[in-house]
Amino acid sequence: MEGKMKVMGVVGSGQMGSGIAQLGVMHGLDVWLVDMDPDALVRATKSISSSIQKFVSKGQLSQAVGTDAPRRLRCTSNLKDLHSADIIVEAIVESEDVKKKLFSELDKITKASAILASNTSSISITRLASATSRPCQVIGMHFMNPPPLMKLVEVIRGADTSDETFRATKALAERFGKTVVCSQDYAGFIVNRILMPMINEAFFTLYTGVATKEDIDAGMKLGTNQPMGPLQLADFIGLDVCLSIMKVLHTGLGDSKYAPCPLLVQYVDAGRLGKKRGIGVYDYPRVPESVKPNARL
Numbered sequence: 001m002e003g004k005m006k007v008m009g010v011v012g013s014g015q016m017g018s019g020i021a022q023l024g025v026m027h028g029l030d031v032w033l034v035d036m037d038p039d040a041l042v043r044a045t046k047s048i049s050s051s052i053q054k055f056v057s058k059g060q061l062s063q064a065v066g067t068d069a070p071r072r073l074r075c076t077s078n079l080k081d082l083h084s085a086d087i088i089v090e091a092i093v094e095s096e097d098v099k100k101k102l103f104s105e106l107d108k109i110t111k112a113s114a115i116l117a118s119n120t121s122s123i124s125i126t127r128l129a130s131a132t133s134r135p136c137q138v139i140g141m142h143f144m145n146p147p148p149l150m151k152l153v154e155v156i157r158g159a160d161t162s163d164e165t166f167r168a169t170k171a172l173a174e175r176f177g178k179t180v181v182c183s184q185d186y187a188g189f190i191v192n193r194i195l196m197p198m199i200n201e202a203f204f205t206l207y208t209g210v211a212t213k214e215d216i217d218a219g220m221k222l223g224t225n226q227p228m229g230p231l232q233l234a235d236f237i238g239l240d241v242c243l244s245i246m247k248v249l250h251t252g253l254g255d256s257k258y259a260p261c262p263l264l265v266q267y268v269d270a271g272r273l274g275k276k277r278g279i280g281v282y283d284y285p286r287v288p289e290s291v292k293p294n295a296r297l
Helices: 015-026 038-057 063-072 079-084 096-109 125-129 163-175 191-207 213-223 230-237 239-253 262-269
Strands: 007-011 030-034 073-076 087-090 115-118 138-143 152-157 179-183
Touching: 007 015, 007 079, 015 030, 015 038, 015 063, 015 138, 030 038, 030 079, 038 063, 038 073, 063 073, 079 096, 087 096, 087 163, 096 115, 096 125, 115 125, 115 163, 125 138, 138 163, 152 163, 163 179, 191 213, 191 230, 191 239, 191 262, 213 230, 230 239, 239 262
Parallel strands: 007 030, 007 087, 030 073, 087 115, 115 138, 152 179
Antiparallel strands: 138 152
């Protein structure tokens, strides 16, 4: 199936969705990028074009591909434009109900052979597949942030995902130059099953006064050779996303050790969602629009 893939749909034009779309056009696919917000599509298009040119300027992409790739991108607010897609990757809000509603709609719109993939970082693929009439063609394809730069993709098989769907999805990720790890369909999969409890514990360490946020991050960064500390990483991921995943882990695995830290809950309630909001665990001063650099994925 993968060898026949020519058209990819991506639903959601945020950082993850636009990054996945960028990978598609850079590797020869025609891509439909769908978002209900036209302004979000404008921002995504500019961001993708800017990022592609940076790859060209660094010699990581040929000028020919750099010129051709943006022409392969089409933006729309109409899901029906995905009728010809060979694979659709959803990258919308991390809500099971919202994703299931989308998968039910895609099931009715897309061609019978299309694969429906989710970029979810924690939600059950089996339950998402239950909203469709093609559970054998539903799969998890979890890219890391930002997709054009991070080398890993988690591929998650639902209870009914077919071998053909798995092979096609894995081959597509490898076509994108990614290393693939395969996870069973359990809450959090591999990466977030390990990462999010660490971030949550960092919040507990701050909450109980063990150390300052700066010392917690410095300790983990320098003591375990991580590129950034867990609290700073949480800000970059989005505290609302971290909280959502912790809730999935807590509910899905039924163990109190996954209960979200009250401080994390409080920050999200206060709208302190991290870098994207300008404030989270740390403050991120806004760059004036007149001097703001080009967006980078």
